[in-house]
Amino acid sequence: MTTVTAQAAAEPSAQAHPNQFALLRQRRFAPFFWTQFSGAGNDNLFKFAFTVMVTYQLQVGWMPPAMAGLVIGALFILPFLLFSATSGQLTDKYDKTTVIRFVKNLEIGIMLLAAWGFWNGNVAVLLACTFLMGLHSTLFGPVKFAYLPQVLGERELTGGNGMVEMGTFVAILLGNVAGGVIVAIPDVGRHDVAIACVALALVGRAVAQFIPPAPATDPGLKINWNPVSETWRNLKLAHGNIVVFRSLLGISWMWFFGAVFLSQFPSFAKEVLHGDEQVASLLLVVFSVGIGTGSLLCEVLSRRHVEIGLVPLGAIGMSLFAVDLYFASRALPPADALTLAQFLSVHAHWRVMADLALLSLFAGLYSVPMYALIQLRSQRTHRARIIAANNILNALFMIASSVIAGLLLSIGATVPQIFLLVGLANAVVAAYIFLLVPEYLLRFIAWVLSHFAYRFRIRGEESIPVAGAAILVCNHVSYIDAVLLMAASPRPIRFVMDQRIFKVPVLGALFRLAKAIPIAPRSEDPAAYEAAFAAAAQVLREGDLLGIFPEGGITRDGHLQEFRGGIMKILEQQPVPVIPMALTNLWGSFFSRIEQGGAMVRPFRRGMFSRVGLNVGAPVAPGQVSPALLQARVAQLL
Incomplete structure (x- = not known):
């Protein structure tokens, strides 16, 4: 079981603050929150600006525009498979604040190199920076979730995770929007992106300086540099607590589920909703706001405990509204490329957006309690390594989602049909998990x-x-x-x-x-x-x-x-x-x-x-x- 650090226990408002937003006024949480917010924002500003640049502005013979998003996404996720096991060990072995500051220093170096690549239009350098930013996120992932249970009490853990989850998706949204807008500025867009990436990295490092110390949980750990054997070891460790292990699989399934929708938004907006690029952006906004809202609702609905009874509720909502999204979108009348205003003027489109918003809201209710449960129930000295193993599973599930969605499209399935299949599969997977781990179902009934x-x-x-x-x-x-x-x-x-x-x-x-x-x-x-x-x-x-x-x-x-x-x-x-x-x-x-x-x-x-x-x-x-x-x-x- 987890314990609260002396600093958190000594904090007078540690258990008495009115809601999760009050954590933003406390040093143990606020600098960490804004550090991870700036990092997530910078990741997505860089990636989206780079994708837009090689898709619309540069002619790269060896990387067709249609492949740009796929290549950039694959390079970014590759470090999660290669280095997650190592990053988990480093987080358990060293002070977490030290690790965070090291990661932010690394981000500054990567962004300086990326700035040179943007300034000179050097795609090879920017691809290398994509891989390095993936490494940056890989190193930050375990410390991000291992830090919270070390400084927050049990009654704060759900709210803290909800704030981080909400902040992450808002940062992703803002990063994508900012990257697309800035890089599109005529003549100077690439230069401005270079400046923005470096500036955001510097801001994140400055804020990280205010994060209080978070001592190592296993300082005597001897690092195993073999990622395969270490990942297997951590999965075996997690399997010793069946609730934690099934929760790892449940979170990875959520990333599979979400990746299917996020990857299909451009095609869904263009081919099904008959909208332009702004409509595709609207879908991302609705999805991000839904996730953030669901994440924040967790503290209210759980009475400020780690309430895994919300997980079945989230799974039910995810399936219900994914299936309804299929019915809402399968018979829309054909049209030319609709502008955002034209799209919003059609009544049938509001049902589509409502389904998407509610689907993502329930995904927030599903994921936050699972993350909090893993943090609470994982062995304290191995918590970061178990989270690192989860990151590897997440990456594998997201890769699998891309492969399966691609296969379904290649055999003639439509995007709404894919949404329907994923919604039905979610119901089956969720039922399987809840039968294997009855605690979820019992807590749901009690809730x-x-x-x-x-x-x-x-x-x-x-x-x-x-x-x-x-x-x-x-x-x-x-x-x-x-x-x-x-x-x-x-x-x-x-x-x-x-x-x-x-x-x-x-x-x-x-x-x-x-x-x-x-x-x-x-x-x-x-x-x-x-x-x-x-x-x-x-x-x-x-x-x-x-x-x-x-x-x-x-x-x-x-x-x-x-x-x-x-x-x-x-x-x-x-x-x-x-x-x-x-x-x-x-x-x-x-x-x-x-x-x-x-x-x-x-x-x-x-x-x-x-x-x-x-x-x-x-x-x-x-x-x-x-x-x-x-x-x-x-x-x-x-």
């Missing part, structure tokens, strides 16, 4: 229930530990108590539950998926009784959270029942802190019993969005625990 069935409010959530073993004890009011506790916790919880609840339709399957531990009274099933305590002790030995309901059953009258002594047997084997909790206002809802009848017999008997609360108390040291004390603490919380 939906706590947001749409109830108005769920949590007090004292800072007492739920983000690292280390602990026992959560709570009153037992309904059949979904465990689901609501899942929604409140930033980490998975293994519950000890009455084995009879596993016979309840749907809920039983849900709790089996959550690997809940069935328990029966010793008098009824001694073997199940002993097995439950052995499994509970193992959960705590592994440093995870264990949830129990000491009353032993759901209340029949809404009042707190006597706590049983099973928790003492668990603490004898594994003495860990105990966190008391109390669910409030849940009695009388659909999933609870009522005095006049059973549970789940009359839907909406308290209406929709009824208020439900969870009050979390301060941890109790294991040596102070007794059933009576815990019962008194829970009663106080009620």
Whole structure:
């Protein structure tokens, strides 16, 4: 599990700032944010200006204009395959701020060489600079995502990642627009691009000077310079945590998905939407704004936790609007090259833009929690190397997307048909990942229930530990108590539950998926009784959270029942802190019993969005625990 550095912990507003934008006023985040923003902007200003120059302004016999974008893109992505493993090791071995400043120094040197290439129209030099800027991004990638969990707390990680994701796509957009506009200036465009690239590199290096130190997480690491063996080693390490490994694959799939759309925008705008170059630029703007909006929404929708329940929501939206984009665009009437104003005046085009905006918004909801989860769950000393391995997977998936899209086009598929196939494939891939890693699906169910069935409010959530073993004890009011506790916790919880609840339709399957531990009274099933305590002790030995309901059953009258002594047997084997909790206002809802009848017999008997609360108390040291004390603490919380 990750820990927050002393600097972040000492920051008075580390856990108290009102929202993610407040991070831009803090030194631990703001200089880093603007450093990565300037780097992403410079990458794309340089690449797009170079692409426009060799496509429209220079005649290069050995590189036809139609191949320019492909060659430049391939050269830029090649270093990710060659050097990601090495860059991950460097980030773990050295102070991350030192690595960032080195990368920004390298960027200045590359841009000075590129300035000479632009000034003299030397395509060979600019191609070399494209490869070197790819190397610059390869070196920065692991430190970009390894820095955040080192300086941000768990409750800030989603917001911080959302800001970085939003900033990256805005920088890409602005870089592309600026590169295209500046290089098109008659006579002096290439010279102005040269000046702009160097100036932006200098600004990024100046801002990087204000990033505070971020100490090495594995200073004794011996660098393995073989990228193949090191990449394989890191993937094996990530595979040791199945949630992290499947998340790596999930993020790489998102890059596959996004690369298909981004690569087809020019063709889609020209051949399907019948628009000019400005329409193609509009598609990029809509896509970038959608990604940025979705990224920023993550903190709000997750209650400022790492909420992977948003990932299935994002996957559903990505597929839904990709498929609708096919239906929205397949029957547009033919037209001459429409200007931007003419394009916007057609009502049918607004549905296309809405689909694109919502598709990208849900992609933001999909990707940000996955990145935050990898940062939170990766082994601290190997975090950058795992992220580097992810960058390699991302590059491979993006290359595969280009190859597959090219093959589909070569056999006669249209761009809308490709969008349809990718949307359907996304649904299949997402379902496969969520079945392999049920935690995503469970968190999604908990998130939906706590947001749409109830108005769920949590007090004292800072007492739920983000690292280390602990026992959560709570009153037992309904059949979904465990689901609501899942929604409140930033980490998975293994519950000890009455084995009879596993016979309840749907809920039983849900709790089996959550690997809940069935328990029966010793008098009824001694073997199940002993097995439950052995499994509970193992959960705590592994440093995870264990949830129990000491009353032993759901209340029949809404009042707190006597706590049983099973928790003492668990603490004898594994003495860990105990966190008391109390669910409030849940009695009388659909999933609870009522005095006049059973549970789940009359839907909406308290209406929709009824208020439900969870009050979390301060941890109790294991040596102070007794059933009576815990019962008194829970009663106080009620």
